[in-house]
Amino acid sequence: MEPINRRNFMKSVAGTAALAALEGGAARAADTGLVFLSTWAHGKPANERAAEIFKGGGSLLDAIEKGINVPESDPAVTSVGYGGLPNAEGVVELDAAIMDGTRHRAGSVCNLHMIKNPISVARLVMEKTRHTTLAGEGAFRFALKMGFEPQTLLTPESLRKWEEWKVNPKHETFWLDAEHHDTIGMVANDGKGHVLSGCSTSGLAFKIPGRVGDSPLVGCGVYADDNVGAASATGDGDVMTNYCTSVSIIHAMARGASPQEACLELLRHMVKTDPKNREAQVGVVAINTQGEIGAACINSRARLKYALWRNGESQLLDSVMLI
């Protein structure tokens, strides 16, 4: 009998599976092509920047971070980063998280003031500390230590909207976002089965100070696992947090559902457990290790548009809506 050496071992099916298990990951599929999938119209320039970074030699982590920096730094996007609508006291409070599917490791920040790129701070929490989440003053001081420059995040436009909200006797509606765009959630696959998830938001406009939504919570706004895929979420974080949206989608995919089926399964569950959720603004995106994608939403008043970058083509598409 031929002695088992590495080459013979690798030739056997059992050997390939065993090695994949030993190396802590699923067997890598053939190259399925680079994919970036993001929420809303502001996801399109974010995907394009991410693809540029990756193709220029950056890592997938660099790509997601720099891609999400685009809407964070754009004052016209009033739900993320600089120019994001403030809390009830007129202070912009930002939340973000990033999760790496290879290391099964995330970093996140909540209630971060005066730093326009919270996703970059979240990445450093993941890379430079043993913690996963930093909040408020501690997150701010960490950002300063990492060299971020503090700046005012209120723009003349976001200040005007806050002042209008304050004097509006019906301001209990909270969502003044007529364009129904929201948080950026981005998932990516490098084409070889490595996945990542990132999410950044200024949260619910005119929220009670200190409120944290789904975006910076691991399992809610982000989840990534190179054995299965990655997911992210957008919408009413006060509703979505109760469903651990991103990890629920990944668990459904691990049981065999496609990303699209897994997204819809979660939304059906949300409506089944509480029919009021049919009116909620809820949107989710997911990708698996083969590069298949899913995007779905509940609320017909705010159909989730998603941005898809694949094979050099950048598109803005309508998600599937739960009927």
Ligand code: GLY
């Ligand atoms: N999904 C963003 C938030 O509710 O904060």
